[in-house]
Amino acid sequence: MGGTRVLVGTRKGAFVLTSDGGRSDWTVDGPHFPGWEVYHLKGSPVNPDRIYASQTSGWFGQVIQRSDDGGASWETVGNDFTYDGVPGEHQWYDGSLRPWAFTRVWHLEPSLHDAETVYAGVEDAALFKSTDGGAQWAELSGLRQHDTGPQWQPGAGGMCLHTIVQHPTDPDRLYVAISAAGAFRTTDGGRTWEPINKGLRSGEIPDEDSEVGHCVHRIDMHPANPDVLYMQKHWDVMRSKDGGDTWHEVSGNLPSDFGFPITVHAHEPETVYVVPILSDSHHFPPDGRLRVYRSRTGGDEWEALTDGLPQENCYVNVLRDAMAVDQHESCGVYFGTSGGQVYASRDSGDSWSPIVRDLPAVLSVEVQTLP
Amino acid sequence: MNDIGGDSVRVVLPAHLRAIARIQGEVRVDVSGAVTQRTVLDALETEFPMLRGTIRDRATARRRAFVRFFACGEDLSHEEPDAPLPERVVQAEEPFRIIGAMAGG
Known part of the structure; x- marks a missing residue:
């Protein structure tokens, strides 16, 4: 039985x-x-001691940190994210360029294949x-x-x-998601x-079937079934069974289909988790009850998971990168909140308990299952 | 970072950037030629490459919006990057101060 390492990025540190x-x-x-915002940190699947972290600040810009000892010590690495060629223009909120x-x-x-290779998703939207x-x-x-x-x-x-999702066996096949452009796929390594x-x-949006303009919040995939993608969109939980060619809604009986994270169980490709949020203007759970919803049927049929989670007076949010699963035999599920709690379940979500309660607002949660 | 040769300029960094650069207290950088914001920052970034992009924007080389420059009790933030710095900075009698602007509510 190996160890477990949870990497938490917050508004004021990691x-x-x-x-x-x-x-x-x-x-x-x-x-x-x-004191710095840590939007995300994640370990290499090839070498779990290698962790990359995004450290950012409205004052001092972007710093990338790297650890080679599982997060005990860090060194700064490159932070030059210069766009290729003339950057061009995109639309602003008011439609201007x-x-x-x-x-x-x-x-x-x-x-998934090389500890020295890492992708970065940035604002304004680009992939490095x-x-x-x-x-x-x-x-x-x-x-x-x-x-x-x-x-x-x-x-x-x-x-x-x-969001950056790698195909488990084909390194040339990647999926990314951009708010609010939508989801994109490459099959030639990003060319x-x-x-x-x-x-x-x-x-x-004005044309609901537009080629782009969709506010995708997150996508996840199970490596045993890589043609099936799950998506939490701004509104709606979606599923694709053809690698993103088409999507259909699987929100089913969720109390709200707005939310940010969506995560697939480590061992059950049809078991998926979301955290319903009341609406895009509320950013807290319906009825002040923090409920993770689990579907064991690839969506449509959802059950509320509440054991150990606050069921009254709870008005926190859970952001898109703030939920993850471990690879232990009894799958662990983890999520962090805007209130600084990190909750963990050792039993696929049946019961929960907080690991910590009083961190700064949580931006991201990743889990490493150690040998 | 030494005080031998050229003009050695004292630079004070804000705490968050001292942490990034892993330094304590003020630093001295050697500037050859005119002592200006640009040449001081160029020398600083040469000595501490991890500071590139944290004081000046990578793409535009302009001062980041919430970073300010002070010396000799004056706000030099809006001076031209190639304007000479005060003589007391050139003579290392006063430091060139890089400050994270007070912001928020």
Whole structure:
């Protein structure tokens, strides 16, 4: 029974929570990079001691940190995210055109195949890749230069590329999601991209069947069934069974189909988790009850998971990167809240308990299952 | 970072950037030629490459919006990057101060 390491990014630093496979007793280490926003940190599946972190600040910009000892110590690596060529323009909120400008790294996705290779999703939306452990970054500019690029528009949180999903066996096949442009797929390692938004039917935009313009919040996949993708959209929980060619809604009996994270169980490809939020203007759970919803049928039929979660007077939010699962035999599920709690379940969501209660607002949660 | 040769300029960094650069207290950087915001920051970033992009925007090389420059009790933030810095900075009698602007409510 190996160990468990939970990597938590918050508004004011990063925290590393560790336990054994029993996941009862936790050690909290941090804050790392105190005072800085840590949008995301994630470990390499190839070398779990290698962790990448995005440290950002409205004052001092973007810093990328790298650890080679499981988060005990860190070193700064490259932070030059210069767009390839002339950046061009995208739409601003009012429909006017505005030049692409780098703001921050939202998401770091270490390669499934090589510890030195890592992808970065940034605001304004673009995808970067490093093959030298984060020292140098090169834009995979075919995405930003897609014909639809000038039509892309920011969501409320900015025009960010926040989701990067790798195919488990084909390193040339990637999925990304951009708020509020939608989902895109490459099958040639990032050279060319196509929008994959058929069926999203976003009622809040002028043409609900538009090729782009959809506010996708997150996508997840189970490696045993990589043609099936799950999506939490601004409104609506969606499923694709053909690698993103088409989508259909699986919101079913959820109390609200607005939310941010969506996560697939480690061992059950049809078991998926969401956290319903009342609405885009409320950003807290319906009825003041914090409920994770689980479907064991790939969507449509959902059950509320409440044991150990506050069921009154709870008005926190759970952001898109703030939920993850471990790989232990009894799958652990973890999520962090805007109130600074990190909740963990050792039994696939049947029961929950907090690991910590009083961190800064949680931006991201990732889990490493250690040998 | 030494005080031998050229003009050695004292620079005070805000705490968050001292943490990034792993330094304590003020630093000295050697500037060859005219001592200006640009040459001081160029020398600082050469000595501490991890500070690139944290004081000046990577793409535009302009001062980041919430970073300010002070010296000799004056706000030099809106001076031209190539304007000479005060003689007391050049003579290392006063430091060039880089400050995170007070912001918020």
